[in-house]
Amino acid sequence: MRRFSSLALAGLLFSSAAQASFQVCDRPREPSADQRDVMLRFGAIVRDEIAASGSPATLIARSGLDLHRLDVRYSHAAVALRDNGDRPWSVRELYYSCDEHRPRVYDEGLTGFLMGTDDPDTGYVSLVFLPPERAEPLRTTAVDKQHALGVLGASYSANAYPFSTLHQNCNQWVIELLADAWGPGDAGTDADARTRAQAWLRSQGYLPTVFTVSAHPMTWLPAVVPWLSNDDHPPHEIAHDRYNVSMPSSIETFVQARVPGARRVEICHAGRRVVLHRGWDDVAEGCVAGAGDQTFELSAD
Amino acid sequence: MRPLQKSLATLALLACAAPLSCFAASSAASSISDSLTQSSGSVSDSLKGSSHSSSPDDKQVKGDYKVTDVAEVDGQPGFVELHLQPVATGAAAGAEVYLKLPRTAVETGHVAAGATVTALQRPYGIEFATTQPRAAFFLALADDVARDMKMAPVAL
Numbered sequence: 276m277r278r279f280s281s282l283a284l285a286g287l288l289f290s291s292a293a294q295a296s297f298q299v300c301d302r303p304r305e306p307s308a309d310q311r312d313v314m315l316r317f318g319a320i321v322r323d324e325i326a327a328s329g330s331p332a333t334l335i336a337r338s339g340l341d342l343h344r345l346d347v348r349y350s351h352a353a354v355a356l357r358d359n360g361d362r363p364w365s366v367r368e369l370y371y372s373c374d375e376h377r378p379r380v381y382d383e384g385l386t387g388f389l390m391g392t393d394d395p396d397t398g399y400v401s402l403v404f405l406p407p408e409r410a411e412p413l414r415t416t417a418v419d420k421q422h423a424l425g426v427l428g429a430s431y432s433a434n435a436y437p438f439s440t441l442h443q444n445c446n447q448w449v450i451e452l453l454a455d456a457w458g459p460g461d462a463g464t465d466a467d468a469r470t471r472a473q474a475w476l477r478s479q480g481y482l483p484t485v486f487t488v489s490a491h492p493m494t495w496l497p498a499v500v501p502w503l504s505n506d507d508h509p510p511h512e513i514a515h516d517r518y519n520v521s522m523p524s525s526i527e528t529f530v531q532a533r534v535p536g537a538r539r540v541e542i543c544h545a546g547r548r549v550v551l552h553r554g555w556d557d558v559a560e561g562c563v564a565g566a567g568d569q570t571f572e573l574s575a576d
Numbered sequence: 577m578r579p580l581q582k583s584l585a586t587l588a589l590l591a592c593a594a595p596l597s598c599f600a601a602s603s604a605a606s607s608i609s610d611s612l613t614q615s616s617g618s619v620s621d622s623l624k625g626s627s628h629s630s631s632p633d634d635k636q637v638k639g640d641y642k643v644t645d646v647a648e649v650d651g652q653p654g655f656v657e658l659h660l661q662p663v664a665t666g667a668a669a670g671a672e673v674y675l676k677l678p679r680t681a682v683e684t685g686h687v688a689a690g691a692t693v694t695a696l697q698r699p700y701g702i703e704f705a706t707t708q709p710r711a712a713f714f715l716a717l718a719d720d721v722a723r724d725m726k727m728a729p730v731a732l
Contacts (some may be wrong), residue, residue, distance in 0.1 A: 307617040308681065315715070317701040362724060372729075380664060384724030388698075420732055444657050471592035576696070 292367045306395035309575075314398065316573045317544045318389040321400050325364060326549070331357045332414035332448070334403035334530065335366060336523035337391055341495070348399050348557065349523035352449045354417050355385060355402075367417050369448035371431040371502055380423050391418055397562060399539040399543040403527055406536035407455065416456035425468040426451040431503035437476070437483040438519045441507040446521040450476060450529070480527050484522040486550055531555050547573040595626070598605055603607050614680055616715035618722035619701055636671040641689045646682065654679055675704065677714045680703040685713025688692065 286500065291323045306314065325333055332354055332463040353368030366388040371380045392398050405413065416422045428435075428443030434441040437450070454472035508518060530537050545562035549571040552558040564570045586664075619634055641660035649655040658675045684707050687693060696703040701718040704709055717725075 284730055305614050308685075308705075308715055311715055312698065312712050315700040315717075315721070316698065362720075365724075366641075367730065380725045380730040381728035382730055386724035387720055387727055390725065422731055423730055424732060 285329070286572050304393075310395035311390075313544065313547055314390055314392075314395055315386065317398060317542075318386050318548060319551060320551070320571065321542050322364060322385055324353055324542060325402060328402075328404045330407075331406065332410045332417060333524065335406070336401045336527070337389060338394070338397075338399040345526075347522070349401055351391075351571040352446045352523040352526055353386075353388065354413065354452065355450060356414055356417055358482070359418050364428065367423060369427065369443070369445040371433075371445075376501070378428055378445075378448070379450070380427055397543070397545050397559075398542065399562070401523065401527065402540045403530055404538050404540070405530070405534060409440070409537070413453065413456040414548060422455055422468070423452065423511060426455050426472055429471065430504075431502055432507065433502045434486075434508075434518050434520050435536075436507040436509070437481070437519055438473050440467070440473070442504050443469075444521060444525060446523055450462045450481065450526050452519050453526070453530075459533050476529075479529070479533060482525060483519040485523045486518040487522060488516045488518065490568055527555075530552060544573070549573060612670075614678055615713070616717055617677065617723065618719050619716045620719050622676050622716045623702075624676070625681075626672040633671060634702065634716075635697065637673055637695045637716075638697050639695060640707065641673075641695060643687060643693060644687050646687075646689050649676055652676075656682055658682070658693075660693065666730050674719075675714070675716070677704075681714045683709065687713055 290520075325335075334352065335355045336349040336352040338348055351368070355364060357364060357367050359367065362384055364385045366385055368381055368383065368388070369378050369535035371377075372383055378443050389398070389400065404410075419457045426448060428448070429441045430438060431444065432442030433444050435444045435447050437447055437556045443451075451469055451472040454475045455468060458472060458475035460471075467509045505513065512519060528541065531539070538553070539555050541558045543550050543552075543558055548562065550558055550562050551569040551571070552565065553567070558568065559565055616682055623634070623637065634662060640663040644659050644661050645657075647657045647658040647659070649657050655676055656679050658677070659673055660673050662672060682688075687706060692707050694705045694707055695711075696705065698715075700715070700721045702716040703712050704714045704716065
């Protein structure tokens with residue numbers, strides 16, 4: 276279980292929270308042509324790695340905003356699918372729809388997915404390749420709209436509690452999709468898909484990421500930040516300043532423990548330097564190559 | 577300043593993939609496509625061959641080019657068209673092309689008639705860069721790459 280101590284939630288000022296609420300739905304700053312050149316070539320390397328696996332379904336996570344000060348590298352997980360629609364590789368994922376104020380499932384090109392970072396100078400992507408006996412049912416479930424939308428929640432909350440159906444975040448949708456694909460299905464129960472998925476996850480020992488905050492900001496924060504919630508978290512957890520949230524790292528930890536044969540590849544770039552790292556441990560902060568890592572230089576010429 | 581930054585970052589952390597979420601709506605594809613137009617566009621939308629109506633062979637667009645003209649584009653305010661003549665001559669020379677791109681890209685790159693620019697073949701398409709100093713100012717994306725930038729909601 277990963278723990279983050281004394282996160283600055285308690286230090287939020289009303290003004291900063293309100294400002295952030297607008298930032299999330301603002302148009303991101305567009306990268307320069309040079310930055311976009313690097314991101315596109317970096318994306319080609321990621322695409323080649325996924326294609327080389329031959330796997331029909333791969334777990335993929337990318338860094339979003341610059342969170343290195345918080346010791347959090349990945350914020351957004353999704354499922355990369357082979358031959359879904361008219362693209363050889365695409366990503367199926369959950370986003371909060373700012374226009375509709377609700378979560379929705381989207382299909383996005385792999386290139387677009389990788390471009391969705393707020394830091395064009397540094398980017399990280401984590402790929403978890405699954406053995407065929409796990410990848411095939413995941414693809415079958417993910418491309419089936421009934422199933423993909425069956426585990427979609429009606430309300431978005433970025434800090435959604437993983438064992439409640441009241442809200443959902445993007446990573447929670449992915450882990451529930453995994454449960455739908457790998458769990459017992461609907462045999463012997465009339466519970467809805469999300470409830471079944473969460474029951475299976477609990478039975479399998481799934482552990483979300485635990486955020487420990489330094490005070491009680493959630494008593495007022497949801498009032499000013501529409502995609503944060505308090506009402507789905509157990510009171511005893513809130514009383515201890517703890518918030519359990521599904522994050523890419525918690526999904527990967529679950530897969531590493533429960534899926535023999537799964538393997539992880541991390542690819543990052545810092546400027547024009549690209550590092551490819553194989554293993555469940557993380558590539559060094561700053562995208563610095565370690566022993567055994569592959570490195571590439573995206574020449575400007 | 578630091579506590580404020582940390583607070584905002586914490587919020588961002590909890591809002592998974594926040595930046596793109598604002599485009600995750602029925603207009604997502606067009607919004608993202610629009611966002612690309614400041615520094616990139618598809619090859620089919622951006623490049624024309626010497627006849628001014630044909631599509632050039634993408635793979636032959638490479639090397640140094642002289643900007644012989646910068647013209648307004650009829651019916652598309654905010655866009656200009658560069659007439660690019662290959663500097664080299666002979667078999668190794670690239671093909672003459674017309675490049676349509678946003679005026680902001682031209683202004684950002686300080687590209688004007690008489691300048692020399694370079695076309696570089698890339699895995700995603702063609703990078704157009706100034707030479708002095710060297711800096712990309714526009715990316716012409718292969719059509720499949722341009723399509724790969726878009727997203728669409730899943731519905732029954």
